[in-house]
Amino acid sequence: MATEPSPGAASEAEAVPEAADNELESAPSDLESTPCDRDESAVGRDSETRPGGGLPDQLETKVQPGALAQSPPSQTPTWRRRLAAIVTALAAAGAFVGDIGGLQGVACSLPGLSYVCGEIGLGGVPSAAERELWNSRGPESCSTYREYLQRFPDGPLAEASDRALGARTFRDQVTWIDDRRNLPLTTRRGIDPFPTEAAAQEDALARGQIDAQRLICGGFEGGEYRLISARAEQEVWNCQQLQGGFVCGFDGRAICELKVRRVETFEVCP
Numbered sequence: 001m002a003t004e005p006s007p008g009a010a011s012e013a014e015a016v017p018e019a020a021d022n023e024l025e026s027a028p029s030d031l032e033s034t035p036c037d038r039d040e041s042a043v044g045r046d047s048e049t050r051p052g053g054g055l056p057d058q059l060e061t062k063v064q065p066g067a068l069a070q071s072p073p074s075q076t077p078t079w080r081r082r083l084a085a086i087v088t089a090l091a092a093a094g095a096f097v098g099d100i101g102g103l104q105g106v107a108c109s110l111p112g113l114s115y116v117c118g119e120i121g122l123g124g125v126p127s128a129a130e131r132e133l134w135n136s137r138g139p140e141s142c143s144t145y146r147e148y149l150q151r152f153p154d155g156p157l158a159e160a161s162d163r164a165l166g167a168r169t170f171r172d173q174v175t176w177i178d179d180r181r182n183l184p185l186t187t188r189r190g191i192d193p194f195p196t197e198a199a200a201q202e203d204a205l206a207r208g209q210i211d212a213q214r215l216i217c218g219g220f221e222g223g224e225y226r227l228i229s230a231r232a233e234q235e236v237w238n239c240q241q242l243q244g245g246f247v248c249g250f251d252g253r254a255i256c257e258l259k260v261r262r263v264e265t266f267e268v269c270p
Helices: 007-026 040-049 078-097 100-108 111-120 128-135 143-151 158-166 197-220
Strands: 169-187 225-242 245-268
Touching: 128 143, 143 158, 169 197, 169 225, 197 225, 197 245
Parallel strands: none
Antiparallel strands: 169 245, 225 245
16 A cells, blocks of 8 residues: 655655755855756756856866865885895896996905905906916916916906017027037057057147047037037057057047037017
């Protein structure tokens, strides 16, 4: 069964639109409502005032002070701050290892870090073993540079070693070395007899000395040799009686004392 509204309720319903119309008419004229707050009658009035109808070109919304509540400041969790610190530290370490901005050269030049950088191969700093080998190089000697390149082909001093070897020159050093040559010597018997065999032997030794000086050892005079002395040494006598006297010769050796020229060529590295 339908229930009919009471007369009092109907009068209250009619009073509500009238109150709303009174509030709209009493609102300030300089404030424009938003599209969501405007009723259908207002939209109709705008359509009648604009050519072609429709909504206005510009809709302005005015926000009253305090209409929007301020949001509280964000609180970054602790684990995010720690993660950011770790990422920053890793980025700094990566920049150092990658030598971004020349960080290695600056840091490894410090006395406290120079040794560490050399041992781990950073910053172009030689290690202790490299420095020891480098400091052992002799004056004008190229062998140390070759040894360095063999042991440390990618070391920080490899380029300097290559330059030193590329600029090397050669120098000859002449020395004279003592030498002795023992060569066979045969001295013939003389034609003039001597009254005694000893005198004939003495004559043979004198002739043998001349042979050793001129014929045997004389070939070492000049060029690569310097003849210092020559002497004849008897090994087997060859004596014979002749016309009531004695003639002698001998088989032996010529002893040649020499100086031999030696030329040594040295590499000279700057």
